[in-house]
Amino acid sequence: MARSWIEFIQAQYIPWQPHTLWGLRDGVEAKVLSHDDATGAVSMLVRYPAGFTAPASRLVVDEEFLVLDGTLTMAGQEYGHLAYAHLPAGYERGELNSPGGAVVLTFLSAAPDQAVPVTGYDPARLVVRLDGYQVPYTGNFHPEFPPGAGRKMLYKDPVTGDVSWLLGTLPVRWAERSEVHPTVEEMYLLSGEVHGNRGVMRPGAYFWRPPEAPHGPYGTLTGNLYFFRTKGGPLTTNYVQAERPFQWWPAYDPVLPPDMEAYRGEMPANPTAW
Numbered sequence: 001m002a003r004s005w006i007e008f009i010q011a012q013y014i015p016w017q018p019h020t021l022w023g024l025r026d027g028v029e030a031k032v033l034s035h036d037d038a039t040g041a042v043s044m045l046v047r048y049p050a051g052f053t054a055p056a057s058r059l060v061v062d063e064e065f066l067v068l069d070g071t072l073t074m075a076g077q078e079y080g081h082l083a084y085a086h087l088p089a090g091y092e093r094g095e096l097n098s099p100g101g102a103v104v105l106t107f108l109s110a111a112p113d114q115a116v117p118v119t120g121y122d123p124a125r126l127v128v129r130l131d132g133y134q135v136p137y138t139g140n141f142h143p144e145f146p147p148g149a150g151r152k153m154l155y156k157d158p159v160t161g162d163v164s165w166l167l168g169t170l171p172v173r174w175a176e177r178s179e180v181h182p183t184v185e186e187m188y189l190l191s192g193e194v195h196g197n198r199g200v201m202r203p204g205a206y207f208w209r210p211p212e213a214p215h216g217p218y219g220t221l222t223g224n225l226y227f228f229r230t231k232g233g234p235l236t237t238n239y240v241q242a243e244r245p246f247q248w249w250p251a252y253d254p255v256l257p258p259d260m261e262a263y264r265g266e267m268p269a270n271p272t273a274w
Helices: 257-262
Strands: 006-010 018-019 028-035 042-048 050-054 063-070 071-074 077-079 084-089 096-098 104-110 126-133 149-156 163-169 177-180 184-192 194-196 199-201 205-209 224-231 238-240
Touching: 006 028, 006 199, 006 257, 028 205, 042 063, 077 084, 077 126, 084 149, 126 149
Parallel strands: none
Antiparallel strands: 006 205, 018 028, 028 042, 042 104, 050 096, 063 084, 063 104, 071 077, 071 096, 084 126, 149 163, 163 224, 177 238, 184 205, 184 224, 194 199
16 A cells, blocks of 8 residues: 555644645645555545535545534534544435534545546445444454453445444553554544553544554553554454563654654643544
């Protein structure tokens, strides 16, 4: 995949920029978190102004989103805090509105102006709306996963096996081993803090990690809530001996592409999430 390894950047340091979402939603602002130069696929924060409206549309790419703040309405469906959707290519979206404004974590599978047009969609890949508050926690998802965490499954792609989920962990919890995954792992931290081998992540922390990159161990004093995705198949985990033992308050030591170096920095103690 033609994305740079990013681990990790605080979204607060990336400036908001005017954006049109390729002419589909003129008048929004965006923070691009990562971008695939080959396909145009993008992970971004999108800020909709109060009173925003856009006509019904049929995108030719997959759109996945999680509402972080405010409210969207689409075809009569209301999406508030932690509402989630996966809308496959070819699915016709109704009129989009945001009466009071919203900030939405958004993923597009390609740039809409580069994709091959489609006339239908796969209903098995459609999630019109899930309420992240109502999705139940599940546990025991890996026999070696340290106790004290639960997962809210949001989506599993029936074609690729890619998965998206929320992960919540308890306070004063840490691990001793590192993890390795055969797939891309992408994360946006929604709340709490995470102490790990690359520093202390605060709300708004983001990473795009390539396959087979060891990471962790991690710990948290406050507990936290993450949004995760995989690309390239379902999540499987191998636990390996850590290069360095777990420590609280490690120094910030990111992996960043050159175009993101200007956005690195130490976070204040109580940042907003975006």
